Amino acid sequence: MxxxxxxxxxxxxxxxxxxxxxxxxxxxxxxxxxxxxxxxxxxxxxxxxxxxxxxxxxxxxxxxxxxxxxxxxxxxxxxxxxxxxxxxxxxxxxxxxxxxxxxxxxxxxxxxxxxxxxxxxxxxxxxxxxxxxxxxxxxxxxxxxxxxxxxxxxxxxxxxxxxxxxxxxxxxxxxxxxxxxxxxxxxxxxxxxxxxxxxxxxxxxxxxxxxxxxxxxxxxxxxxxxxxxxxxxxxxxxxxxxxxxxxxxxxxxxxxxAAMEGLYYGTDHAPLIAAGVLKDDPIPENKDKKDFFFEIEIPSALSYMAFLDGDAFVPGIHDLVHGNEEQGIMSYYNKIERGKIAKQALTDFKIAKKENNQLAIEKLSAKFNDKEFLDNYFAYFGYSYFEDPHxxxxxxxxxxxxxxxxxxxxxxxxxxxxxxxxxxxxxxxxxxxxxxxxxxxxxxxxxxxxxxxxxxxxxxxxxxxxxxxxxxxxxxxxxxxxxxxxxxxxxxxxxxxxxxxxxxxxxxxxxxxxxxxxx
Amino acid sequence: MEDIKMFENLALITLQHYWYAINALLGALLVFLLFVQGGQTLITRIGKSEVEKSMLINSLGRKWEFTFTTLVTFGGAFFASFPLFYSTSFGGAYWVWMIILFAFIVQAVSYEYRSKPNNFLGKKVFDGFLFANGLIAPIFLGTAVATFFTGSPFHINDLNQSFWDSPFRGLELALALNHYSTYINLSLGLGVFFLSRTLALLYFMNSIEDATILRRSRESLLKNAIPFVILFLFFLINILVRDGYAVNEQRVVSIESFKYFNNLIQMPVVFMMLVVGVFMVLFGILRAYLKHEYSGKGIWPTGIGTVLTVFSLFLMAGFNHTAYYPSTTDIQSSLTIYNSSSSHYTLTAMSYVSLMVPFVIAYIWYAWKAMNKKKIDAEEIENEHHIY
Structure with missing residues (x-):
């Protein structure tokens, strides 16, 4: 880091x-x-x-x-x-x-x-x-x-x-x-x-x-x-x-x-918390720990608010950090890896420029114009600065x-x-x-x-x-x-x-x- | 916009020149509008009675926002068109800009609050804020403009991140008295200060209907104009004879003897603007001083002359293959209009926005004309509902 x-x-x-x-x-x-x-x-x-x-x-x-x-x-x-x-x-x-x-x-x-x-x-x-x-x-x-x-x-x-x-x-x-x-x-x-x-x-x-x-x-x-x-x-x-x-x-x-609703674990039919008192910031891994001292819920309302569909799945903090294959959510761990690949490409480009290595410059320039690279790697560039998804x-x-x-x-x-x-x-x-x-x-x-x-x-x-x-x-x-x-x-x-x-x-x-x- | 491509086909280099010129114009207008600041340092000198002081403050109070807004727009336009200047200068010369900003923060409330009952800090403190703003803003802004010629200590890495190479964060440009360039910087800073006071006196003569204020303003005119002329000549001669920062086709920066003098010779239009500008500044001052019936009109030639002069100074600093923000610690980090600008797309989009400027100037002119039909006098001050 x-x-x-x-x-x-x-x-x-x-x-x-x-x-x-x-x-x-x-x-x-x-x-x-x-x-x-x-x-x-x-x-x-x-x-x-x-x-x-x-x-x-x-x-x-x-x-x-x-x-x-x-x-x-x-x-x-x-x-x-x-x-x-x-x-x-x-x-x-x-x-x-x-x-x-x-x-x-x-x-x-x-x-x-x-x-x-x-x-x-x-x-x-x-x-x-x-x-x-x-x-x-x-x-x-x-x-x-x-x-x-x-x-x-x-x-x-x-x-x-x-x-x-x-x-x-x-x-x-x-x-x-x-x-x-x-x-x-x-x-x-x-x-x-x-x-x-x-x-x-x-x-x-x-x-x-x-x-x-x-x-x-x-x-x-x-x-x-x-x-x-x-x-x-x-x-x-x-x-x-x-x-x-x-x-x-x-x-x-x-x-x-997810953070503004205190939603640690994603669910379909996600309820909206109308009012509640949070417990200490629980770690997303600790599934048994209760998030709230008390809460008033409106059933399925959060799913509806997010996607206009009461049945929809709303991802929680845990799903985003660790990913959720079933819902097609990429983990932050994965995003960090991809971000680092994008950052390495930028570093290589700068080195190639310094060394005036035309072949490498062309190859890397093409990469930064390639939609596949941009969508799947560069889109997570910022994640490269982190080691721990938490x-x-x-x-x-x-x-x-x-x-x-x-x-x-x-x-x-x-x-x-x-x-x-x-x-x-x-x-x-x-x-x-x-x-x-x-x-x-x-x-x-x-x-x-x-x-x-x-x-x-x-x-x-x-x-x-x-x-x-x-x-x-x-x-x-x-x-x-x-x-x-x-x-x-x-x-x-x-x-x-x-x-x-x-x-x-x-x-x-x-x-x-x-x-x-x-x- | 799809059919008419007014700016899209222009080369990047043309757009860079266009935007540098717009920023230069905004900077020039800003220096002219600093007459508000100059005026704030003259309240107790020109106004002795409360009514006189009130007339002076109220005449300035109806204009201060234009200076303020021009400063904000100048900053925004530089950010949009030359973001590397914005990040380097503002993030680097941290203390210079912070002091300037604090001077404007306290100004913004002072007009409105100074005479209001129950204003917590008291009238004297708000008047002190106005004086401080009047003193600090022209001196610091003028000094900062001088560094376009004399350079600053910074370097830029290969990710275009900038680093200031002095722990004094820009204050060294005005305080390091063991460097000759500091005196050049200060001569412009103090020159702009005396110019702003000179312009303020001409503005008072133009906008206030009061024989005493007119007389005192005229008496003070040369006391401010002469120091201004001496300081400005010192600055001008020094930059014309000193080495400058040239940039070649490969974008390599090098030192060139008499660079700014050469720029004037090689850009005759800029040279003419400078000569005409200086002449108009002097003409307005002398005419207003010598001919009584002309005294209210001196602000016009001197004001326009100020804009022309400062505009041409900025062009001298950045046009004709010149690095406009030179680095004294790493010459290749110097900012040029080529290496510090926004992309072709953004400059094009912004160029369309710039088409609004004449419209903005037109409505400002129209509104001012409607408001200035009558000069400020003692009677108006006594009857006005909204008074500073």
């Missing part, structure tokens, strides 16, 4: 996780509230009712506070691929770089141009122009999410590329395959829809507080109406896209799928709990929006203090659900940075771990200080309310 500096790898991962999780505290609200604001402003322009203008401006003020810190925490994510994951940047830059550049050209400029009109243009441009700018800000921010999620989708399910042994990297063969990668499309839709829920919970939460305090009644009720409807529609759509994502995962990332299993508790927390909270939001709309319609919402308190305290849960989604997506993929092709440990920059430890600490301190500032400013503005106009 090659020598890896695991201190460096762990701190690099910790830094990426820290910066990504911080950034994601602010992105979902931006993605969703811009549309909620655009809807509110549209009502204002259509009805001419100044109350709606006041409402629009109030939520816009809160959005501005959130947007600034989203930008601040976002810049590092783009550059971190280079600073901390430089081997990754070369290996996949030919594919991964393009969406990032398109994001900059297409989305960021749109967002930053029209946001200026949205904030400062009220008295400078016409009502129609201003409304267009508000919608374009929303579209721009969502477009930026599209491109980064296309890039992320490709990491989960690499498509549309080939390996070039000359440059030792993956090269793009089909842009449209990368863009319309089913994983990317599902990921994009699931991410933006669920972000709209976060924004809707944010709006109903603050509105509920106003109702509890018996102030800004009109603003609160109107905002709850718009946000609950918006939240309800996208809660339903989030279930749909989540379901699609699960199916996509069962096919392209079966290990992640190192290729993600953390089961992390995957299991983050997935189940996300799903349960998703259900909670859907019910909450429905109940809010019912009581609003019955004109009894103001009196339902328990419901208003519940709505208020659902706010942090929306963030928990959203972050959990990313934890299952990224932790469940480990140890891969590019599924099957590039292990995380080979992706880091060749730097000393002390530098990364220092920047980790700096990010932690800076982002935490900025987060405290953001929350304090936000709470103050909510306390001030819309009447004084805030600032």
């Amino acid at each position: 090659e020598q890896f500096d695991f201190t460096l790898i762990d701190w690099s991962r910790a830094q990426f996780a820290l910066t990504a999780l911080y950034h994601w505290l602010f992105v979902p609200l931006t993605l969703g509230i811009t549309f909620i604001i655009a809807i509110m402003e549209t009502i204002y322009v259509k009805t001419g009712n100044p109350e709606w203008k006041k409402i629009t401006k109030f939520w816009m003020t809160l959005f501005g506070i959130n947007f600034a810190i989203g930008v601040a925490t976002g810049i590092i994510l783009e550059f971190e691929f280079g600073t901390n994951w430089s081997n990754y940047s070369w290996f996949v830059g030919d594919i991964f770089g393009a969406p990032l550049a398109i994001e900059g050209i297409m989305a960021f400029f749109m967002e930053s141009t029209f946001i200026a009109i949205m904030f400062f243009g009220w008295n400078k441009v016409s009502k129609g122009f201003h409304l267009t700018a508000t919608w374009l800000t929303a579209i721009g921010s969502n477009l930026s999410a599209l491109w980064i999620l296309v890039a992320n989708g490709w990491m989960q399910h690499p498509v549309g590329m080939t390996f070039n042994p000359d440059t030792a990297r993956m090269e793009m063969m089909n842009f449209w395959e990368v863009l319309f990668n089913p994983n990317a499309i599902n990921k994009f839709l699931h991410t933006i829809y669920s972000s709209y829920i976060v924004a809707a919970v944010f709006v109903v939460g603050i509105s509920a507080w106003y109702l509890l305090k018996n102030r800004e009644i009109a603003l609160a009720k109107k905002s709850i109406l718009v946000a609950s409807l918006f939240g309800l529609i996208f809660s339903i759509l989030t279930v749909g896209t989540g379901d699609e994502s699960a199916r996509e995962m069962a096919n392209s990332q079966p290990m992640k799928f 190192d290729i299993i993600p953390s089961v508790p992390f995957s299991f709990y983050s997935f189940h927390i996300m799903v349960m909270l998703g259900g909670h939001f859907l019910i909450l929006f429905t109940v809010l709309l019912i009581f609003l319609y019955k004109e009894k919402l103001h009196q339902m203090r328990w419901l208003l308190w519940l709505t208020l305290w659902t706010m942090p849960l929306a963030y928990v659900a959203s972050e959990s989604g990313w934890i299952i997506a990224e932790m469940g993929r480990q140890p891969w940075v590019i599924q099957d092709l590039m292990p995380t440990m080979t992706a880091v920059s060749n730097i000393d771990s002390n530098s990364v430890i220092i920047t980790f600490a700096l990010f932690f301190i800076t982002f935490t200080a900025l987060l405290i500032a953001e929350i304090k400013i936000m709470l103050k503005q909510i306390h001030i309310g819309p009447n004084d106009g805030g600032h």
Whole structure:
């Protein structure tokens, strides 16, 4: 096995996780509230009712506070691929770089141009122009999410590329395959829809507080109406896209799928664990050891979720590690062997190049163009870095709990929006203090659900940075771990200080309310 | 796209030149837009009263995101078109880029948060962040650009993985005072800093309706423009007389005397752009200083001149068979547009994306025009709902 500096790898991962999780505290609200604001402003322009203008401006003020810190925490994510994951940047830059550049050209400029009109243009441009700018800000921010999620989708399910042994990297063969990668499309839709829920919970939460305090009644009720409807529609759509994502995962990332369900042994008619408490990470070999302290199962539901067939076989962690001939599943042991053959071919190619051995170069180049070799050997290139298949299993508790927390909270939001709309319609919402308190305290849960989604997506993929092709440990920059430890600490301190500032400013503005106009 | 093959049939070498030029243009626009940073270091010098300071900050606050977005796009475009530069420079000169990034992180919240009640850190700290960003970003970015000519210590292995050959992670390029090239790097870093302040003064004169601010800006103009000119000339003369890194048809890199001077002679268009650019920069400054009725317009020639000058500097560094990111420790590891680029397919796909750029510039121009119909004045600052 090659020598890896695991201190460096762990701190690099910790830094990426820290910066990504911080950034994601602010992105979902931006993605969703811009549309909620655009809807509110549209009502204002259509009805001419100044109350709606006041409402629009109030939520816009809160959005501005959130947007600034989203930008601040976002810049590092783009550059971190280079600073901390430089081997990754070369290996996949030919594919991964393009969406990032398109994001900059297409989305960021749109967002930053029209946001200026949205904030400062009220008295400078016409009502129609201003409304267009508000919608374009929303579209721009969502477009930026599209491109980064296309890039992320490709990491989960690499498509549309080939390996070039000359440059030792993956090269793009089909842009449209990368863009319309089913994983990317599902990921994009699931991410933006669920972000709209976060924004809707944010709006109903603050509105509920106003109702509890018996102030800004009109603003609160109107905002709850718009946000609950918006939240309800996208809660339903989030279930749909989540379901699609699960199916996509069962096919392209079966290990992640097994880990998130705590499924050690594959079975047909696999049940879905609705809720459960895991025992310590059991070893897949130990068949007698029980996986759960307790669990609530829905019979055959997992088979159906994965393959739209209640009878279907869903492979467990054991099946993937040790293989399952009956089900035609290749073992990780076998994949490691094949990966090593592919890696040896690359090493031989590099030696032939150095020695200028034309015959060998031609022979090996042909190999890297041979479909049989690519499908049966090179497809497992990343496995060559491992000796023990047990190192290729993600953390089961992390995957299991983050997935189940996300799903349960998703259900909670859907019910909450429905109940809010019912009581609003019955004109009894103001009196339902328990419901208003519940709505208020659902706010942090929306963030928990959203972050959990990313934890299952990224932790469940480990140890891969590019599924099957590039292990995380080979992706880091060749730097000393002390530098990364220092920047980790700096990010932690800076982002935490900025987060405290953001929350304090936000709470103050909510306390001030819309009447004084805030600032 | 199936029928019209606009970029597909172009040779890889053409696409490499095209994309290097786009990155150069983005870099040039970025240097111009650093006027926001320059302005952030002038708030207390040009603004004495709270209203004056507020006018200055608000005039900059409506533009800062463009500088920021251009930096992000510059990084993204380099990643997409020359990923080996991205992995080598960012992963190698770790501390240089981290310091630049931290300077931008703290900037991004400061406008929005500085005057908000209950902002935790206090107005002075956020204003301090703006000043730090204004100081650090131009100096570090300028110094980094200079290394396109003076080189950096790194090597690349046969799997195209890069390794930085200095434990100081890029800081040595500005701090190793026993190397003459450090002074060349710093001269451009400090030159860009004074240029950004000069541009900021011209921007204030253009966008704020206030006699005192106008007067103070004009008084400060030469104090910043003269150091800029001296530092820039020092840099330019030095790179024109020094050895450069040439790359031949076999892609072997070698040292060539007067390489950058030769590049100017052999690329007359670049030479002309440089001369016109420098002339326009000086013309805008002098005209704004000498002719009162012209003072609001100086930003235009100086701004366009800045873009032309920096653009031609980048082309001097990378066109005409030149290694644009030379290695001082292993010359054959030097990055050229040939050995560091994306594949033909990706550059082609990205070239279609680049067709959107004129459209983007058009809507930015249209939106700005709508917003800038009237200059910022004290009255607007007092009545504005969203204020920094």
